[in-house]
Amino acid sequence: MDPVLHQLPADFWTVPYVGSRFPGSRAVTARPGLSMGANCQLFAYEVLRHFGLAAPALRSSDLWTDTRATIRVSAARPLDLLLFNATDDAYGAHVGVRVDEGRVLHLCAEMGRPAVWDMTEFAAHERYRVLIGIKRVVAGRPTKPR
Secondary structure: HHHHOOOOHHHHHHHOOOOOOOOOOOOOHHOOOOOEOOOOOHHHHHHHHHHHOOOOOOHHHHHHOOOOOOOEEEEEEOOEEEEOOOOOOOOEEEEEEEOOOOOOEEEEOOOOOOEEEEEEHHOOOOHHOOOEEEEEEOOOOOOOOO
């Protein structure tokens, strides 16, 4: 049984994909949280926040270059961030959260809601076929879910 997925409140599973609700957007500043929807980055950061990790509110390319709150790692563990794109460019990359062996929770634009995919499913989609890399949040430590 996956501890990450089973500790998420039910309202995380009903968050709609809204591309205009990204970290730093006016829509998020005016109305923080997930109740009005989110893009993949905002969703991933809120998942981490639920587990007590202080994820930075960065767009994907800034997340990839960040060294203050995150580090790059070669092997993913639960609650690490994975960045995917059609190329190895982090600009506009899709962000998901590793939940267990080979599976990633993400807010999927195609489905319009959160989904859990195996790594092979990402590789099968042109826009997610390249795993750019893995980032681990180091600012803040995991705590019990809120």
